[in-house]
Structures are given as C-alpha cells and as structure tokens.
Amino acid sequence: MLLVTTPIEKFWDAKKDILFLGEYCKHYSRKEYWQTLNFSTFHTIWSDSSKKKIYANYLNSIQEKTIEYLVEKLNEVHGTKFSKRYWRILLTPFLMHYIPNFFDKYIHILEVKKMFPHNLSTIILSEESFFDINLAEEFISEMVKDEWNLQITSQIIQKIGDIKICDIKKLERKDQKIGLMYELKCFLKNIITFLLMFILRKSSIRNFCQQLPLIQSFSLYFFSFFEFVPCKKIKIKKNKYLKNNMEMRSIFSSYKDVNDDKFCDILMQSFEKNFPLQFIEGFEYYFKKAKFLYGSKCPKVIIQDTSIYSDSLFAMWFAYCIEKGTKSIGFQHGGGYGDRLYNPSQNFELKVNDYYISWGWKKEGYNILPLPSPIIYIPQKKLIEVNNNKDIMLVGTVIPQHFIRYDCQPIDLQFLEYLNWELRFYQSISKEISSNFYIRTYPVDYNWNIKKRLLNNSVRVNSKKNFQEALLNCKIFVSDNLNTTFLYSLAINKPTILFWDQNLWESTSEALHYYSILEKAGIFHRNPESAALKINEIYYSVDLWWKSEEIQKARLLFVENYAKTSDCWERVWVKEIKNLIRY
Structure with missing residues (x-):
C-alpha cells in the first residue's frame, strides 16, 4: 500500500x-x-x-x-x-x-x-x-x-x-516573480508612509488598523482633533543572505x-x-530595521488589528514599544469573534493587548470596549430601498484544504459536506423562485474548484459585483457560515436567512442564546431544508415579514451584541479611547 x-x-x-x-x-x-x-x-x-x-x-x-x-x-x-x-x-x-x-x-x-x-x-x-x-x-x-x-x-x-x-x-x-510596476508602487507607498511617520513621529496615538479604509482612518484622525494618527505598514524585501x-x-x-x-x-x-x-539568524538585522522604519520613539498608545499577523517588522516594533510601556488597543477585524467556541486569533489578541475593541460582545477577565464597528458600517445614504430586484444571494466561504488551526469550522472532508448543504438548500427552493437564486463564492478557492462543482449541479454563480454592492441590491441575503458577511446583512437591516451545521460551526453558550432567539424568529435554521422552506414562505411578502416587531426585536438584540454600528462611530471611539488613556 x-x-x-x-x-x-x-x-x-x-x-x-x-x-x-x-x-x-x-x-x-x-x-x-x-x-x-x-x-x-x-x-x-x-x-x-x-x-x-x-x-x-x-x-x-x-x-x-x-x-x-x-x-x-x-x-x-x-x-x-x-x-x-x-x-x-x-x-x-x-x-x-x-x-x-x-x-x-x-x-x-x-x-x-x-x-x-x-x-x-x-x-x-x-x-x-x-x-x-x-x-x-x-x-x-x-x-x-x-x-x-x-x-x-x-x-x-x-x-x-x-x-x-x-x-x-x-x-x-x-x-x-514580482513585477517591476508592483515593486515601484510598493516603493512609492513606503516612501510616503515613512515620511508621514517621520513627520508625525512625536504623535502619542498611532492607528495601525489595516482593515479600516483610508477614508475612515482619516475621518477618525479629524474627529480626534489630529491625535489618532493613521499609519500603514511598510513592505520590505527580505534579507536573502540569511x-x-x-x-x-x-x-x-x-x-x-x-x-x-x-x-x-x-x-x-x-x-x-x-x-x-x-527569530534566530536575522533577529538583530530585522530588529534594527523595524526600529529604523517605524521609529525608535515609542508612542503612548498603538491601535492595531491585523498588522501583528501580516507585518513581521511591525510586530517586532510593536512588541518593543510594549516593553517600553506603550499601551495597546486591539480591534476586532472580522466575524467569528465573541461567538465561536474556539478562536485562537481572538485568544491571542486578547492576551497581548491592554484593551480590546469588540463589535458588542464582552468576555470576563479582559478589558473589552464594545464599540460600534466601522468595518461593517455602511452610510445611510447608501442604504437605498431595493424594490425591483428579485435576487436571493447566498454568500459562501472556503476553508484551506490543508489544516491550519482548529477554529470551529469544517475540516478536510467536512468541507465537502458543507458544499453539499448548499446544494440541498438550492434543491429545496421552489422552482418558481429558484431562478432568482445564486451563490457568491469566496474570491480564493484553495483548489476545491467550488465554482465548477456548483455549475455542474446547475447552481448559478455570480461574484462580479463587489460585496457591498451585491448585498445592497439583493432581495434576500443568505449565509451558511459563521464568518463576517451575515453581520453586515443584519447590521444594515437586510432581510436575512441563516443556516449552518452547529456541530461544525461551534458557538459559545452565550452566543447560542442569541442564535436561539434568531431561530425562534425564523432567521436562523439548523438545516438547509428548513431555511429553504422559510424562503419559499416569505419570498413574495419578505418586507412584511422582516419589518415585523418580532423579527426586528430579535435582530436588534443580536446586532447590539455582535454587530454594533453607529452613524457617529468616530465620536464614540474618540470619547471612549480618550477616557481610557487618561488613567
């Protein structure tokens, strides 16, 4: 064998x-x-x-x-x-x-x-x-x-x-191979970032939230009266001689x-x-490089989200600043936080930060600030009523084929069962409305050939529009996973149907309480057939169902704990963070 x-x-x-x-x-x-x-x-x-x-x-x-x-x-x-x-x-x-x-x-x-x-x-x-x-x-x-x-x-x-x-x-x-134009673009970005950080090197609060769009970072900068300085990571070439x-x-x-x-x-x-x-042969080289690029002077406060993962030099500088007394504020940058039974990223981020900004949830023993999320926030002017669109959009996800960490999600062969649930959902939608159904696949495939598998089963696939545009323009949003996209949907009050296998997507006991409330309201379902039956029932009168008192009460309760947003999130952040760092 x-x-x-x-x-x-x-x-x-x-x-x-x-x-x-x-x-x-x-x-x-x-x-x-x-x-x-x-x-x-x-x-x-x-x-x-x-x-x-x-x-x-x-x-x-x-x-x-x-x-x-x-x-x-x-x-x-x-x-x-x-x-x-x-x-x-x-x-x-x-x-x-x-x-x-x-x-x-x-x-x-x-x-x-x-x-x-x-x-x-x-x-x-x-x-x-x-x-x-x-x-x-x-x-x-x-x-x-x-x-x-x-x-x-x-x-x-x-x-x-x-x-x-x-x-x-x-x-x-x-x-x-890295193209010349890409290298030139990175070089110019690095020069601008380096000069900006050099000019503002005396600033006491630096914002390294990489998941915040630039416009939101500068909005926070202005609302803080130029205290929360927006910073970006610097891309470097690795030392090939090590x-x-x-x-x-x-x-x-x-x-x-x-x-x-x-x-x-x-x-x-x-x-x-x-x-x-x-960490071994290149430690001294990269440590000096980090201090040179990000500055040897440590700020009073660093706000950051994913930079400690995606930027090794920033992580070295960040850790150095922590040693020198800098206070750190972590920021939730996606879904699966606060509600997954096991989340190694959450555990790590809570341990290394002095304070942590969540999207509504709390955890005993940690300094967590439940503040509105700018990531899932969509301005009111964009939230237009969609009257003529008939689309039912299911936003899928993907898991790497190789096991990378235990994170309460499908593993290996279980992912094929996850895809099978999508097919069961499609097959359970009534024929008269199934032509309006499509799946938005994840932009990365990891060799699963998801699109081909779906097309082979006559499922329509459409990922052309950007996510926010597609979300705003669909009639009903469907999610089959415990990731980020359904938090957008519930936060903007889009008619939403949820279903997933709770044995694969495991939740904390606190989160299960809120999912049971969504289940009683008919928003969350334990299997694809039940979710499809609900779609069949409400499709032609979805607004009447969604805007009912029972549904809105359940939605708002969940959003308050896991998808908090606000039109004035900048003011809220500035007030809470400034109160925090005074002490």
Whole structure:
C-alpha cells in the first residue's frame, strides 16, 4: 500500500494501491485521472467531535509550553531580557498555525501506521528541496501550499520511522516573480508612509488598523482633533543572505520533553529547519530595521488589528514599544469573534493587548470596549430601498484544504459536506423562485474548484459585483457560515436567512442564546431544508415579514451584541479611547 501525502502527482505511483492521507491529496480538477486509480482515502480524525475538543485543548497547551521554552532560549541566544509578552507577540502568529498544521499531519500519519503496520510505503521529498521560512509573515501564505505540506509530511515520516521510503524525489520550487510596476508602487507607498511617520513621529496615538479604509482612518484622525494618527505598514524585501546557523539552532535539537511527549520532541526538532530565520539568524538585522522604519520613539498608545499577523517588522516594533510601556488597543477585524467556541486569533489578541475593541460582545477577565464597528458600517445614504430586484444571494466561504488551526469550522472532508448543504438548500427552493437564486463564492478557492462543482449541479454563480454592492441590491441575503458577511446583512437591516451545521460551526453558550432567539424568529435554521422552506414562505411578502416587531426585536438584540454600528462611530471611539488613556 502506497501512502500518498500530497496532490503533487510526481509523488504518486499509479501502479500501486494508493491510500490518500486526506481529501486534500485529490484535487477536483484531476478527478478524471485519480478516479481511474485503485485508491482509498483516510478519513479525518476531526470528524470525531469528542476528540476535537481534546485535541484543541492539547494544541493550546503545547503552544504555551513551546512559548515558555522559547522565551528562555531566545533571550539566551540573543543576549536579551525580553518578557514573555514580548516573545508571545512575535512568536504566536507563527506557532498558532505551525503547531496545528504539524500536529494534523503527525497524528494522521500515526493513525495510518496503526492500520497498516507492515506493508506501508511512501515517496518523500528530498532534503535538498526543503526551503526556509525567512519572515514569519511568509508562513501565513506558505502553510496552505502543497509544497510546504509535502515538506512537513516528509520530515515527520523520516522522524517516526516504520514506514518504508520507496523513493526520494526532488521538487523544483517556483518562486513567485514580482513585477517591476508592483515593486515601484510598493516603493512609492513606503516612501510616503515613512515620511508621514517621520513627520508625525512625536504623535502619542498611532492607528495601525489595516482593515479600516483610508477614508475612515482619516475621518477618525479629524474627529480626534489630529491625535489618532493613521499609519500603514511598510513592505520590505527580505534579507536573502540569511542562512540556517545550526549552532544557534541547537536550542531545538537539545530539547527533551519532561513528560516524554514524542510529538513535542519531533515538533521541536522540526524547528531546526522550519523555524523562521527572522527569530534566530536575522533577529538583530530585522530588529534594527523595524526600529529604523517605524521609529525608535515609542508612542503612548498603538491601535492595531491585523498588522501583528501580516507585518513581521511591525510586530517586532510593536512588541518593543510594549516593553517600553506603550499601551495597546486591539480591534476586532472580522466575524467569528465573541461567538465561536474556539478562536485562537481572538485568544491571542486578547492576551497581548491592554484593551480590546469588540463589535458588542464582552468576555470576563479582559478589558473589552464594545464599540460600534466601522468595518461593517455602511452610510445611510447608501442604504437605498431595493424594490425591483428579485435576487436571493447566498454568500459562501472556503476553508484551506490543508489544516491550519482548529477554529470551529469544517475540516478536510467536512468541507465537502458543507458544499453539499448548499446544494440541498438550492434543491429545496421552489422552482418558481429558484431562478432568482445564486451563490457568491469566496474570491480564493484553495483548489476545491467550488465554482465548477456548483455549475455542474446547475447552481448559478455570480461574484462580479463587489460585496457591498451585491448585498445592497439583493432581495434576500443568505449565509451558511459563521464568518463576517451575515453581520453586515443584519447590521444594515437586510432581510436575512441563516443556516449552518452547529456541530461544525461551534458557538459559545452565550452566543447560542442569541442564535436561539434568531431561530425562534425564523432567521436562523439548523438545516438547509428548513431555511429553504422559510424562503419559499416569505419570498413574495419578505418586507412584511422582516419589518415585523418580532423579527426586528430579535435582530436588534443580536446586532447590539455582535454587530454594533453607529452613524457617529468616530465620536464614540474618540470619547471612549480618550477616557481610557487618561488613567
């Protein structure tokens, strides 16, 4: 039996019986080919709901253990005395994805090995084709790629042994080429951003909310009487001359877990190759670069949302400022916050910020400011009545094929069940109105070929308009996932129908209370058939239904806790933040 761990067909042998490690190994675009093979697919461990919670808690404990160890060792390597909070800010965006990604491959390979203890073989990637992660932000894009995951599985198979390696192959890595115009555009943006920050370097409050449109950032700037200075991240070229220094990386090879946890040992050993150069060999270089670009003078307050994920240099500067006494205010930048049972991003952001701006929810033990969200806010002048449009728009989502973190959403094969729910919904809509139904697919596909799957089942797909325009112009908005788009819909008072599998999209007990209120009102449904029946019932009198007292009461109660907005959000923000930083 040949264990196939990648969709890269160079690492298959069509002459042998094949066991695919996961659904991600079979790209839908190659279905006609792999269907001709003699194969089976190993089912994901994540389908067992009882194990999901155990694994989620385990991964969280491993992350904390890893941070504890690295705080001491990295300070030792660099001759520094930075706090645990400093290193948490730098390391977590990498660790919160790397550890679950590595664990997913590790545990599935172990389970397969138990099923086939004697006759299992595989083809792995040559170490000559392994590549380094330079800046931590690179890993966010690399972790969803097949090449990276092949590197991970190859390393794990070599470490655990007992699986026959029948071949080792090289793989030529194709680096993405950056066009000259793009580089010029980035250069000009960097110059403007750098000059702006230099001129305003003495400002005490800096706003690094990257998800806020520029117009909203400057609106906040004016309403604060020029105190909340809008700032943007600076894009840099990575230092290509950095190479692995095995002497410095001996902190990983010498690790021995005190509880004899073999996974921890193999995980730490994998860092010898996979740990970002930024934190070891390039630490001094990038640290100086960050202080030069963002300024050695620390502001009194930093407001930020996603920059600690997407900008490795900003994260270094931000952590440095925190060490020097800067107060940080985090800002919720999307849905799934406050209502998901597990949300690693939320947990991280709450831990590293002194205060946190939510869209309405609170959490005991943290300094949370429930303020109106400018992200889902749409000005009243745009909220026109749509009388003639007949469209029913379902906005779908997508999950990377490779497991990146446990986040209360479909995993691997479960995503196909999610897509099947969309088809069940479409098939349950009455024929006389189904021609008005379409699905707006997510702009990124991750090799699921969602559009083709839907079109093959006669479902209309339309993603031409931008989201806000499409939302404003549809008759009924439908959401089948616990992400951001339905918060827009409820916030602007658009007729909305919700449905999703609550075993996959798990919510906190507090959020379940509000979803039950939406369910009683007929807005939320536990399955696609029930949601479709509601559409059939209300379609021709949707405004009468939606504007009823019962519906509006349920909507407003939910919005107040998870999708708060205001026409004067700038005034509210300025007042609350200024009151906060006085003390």
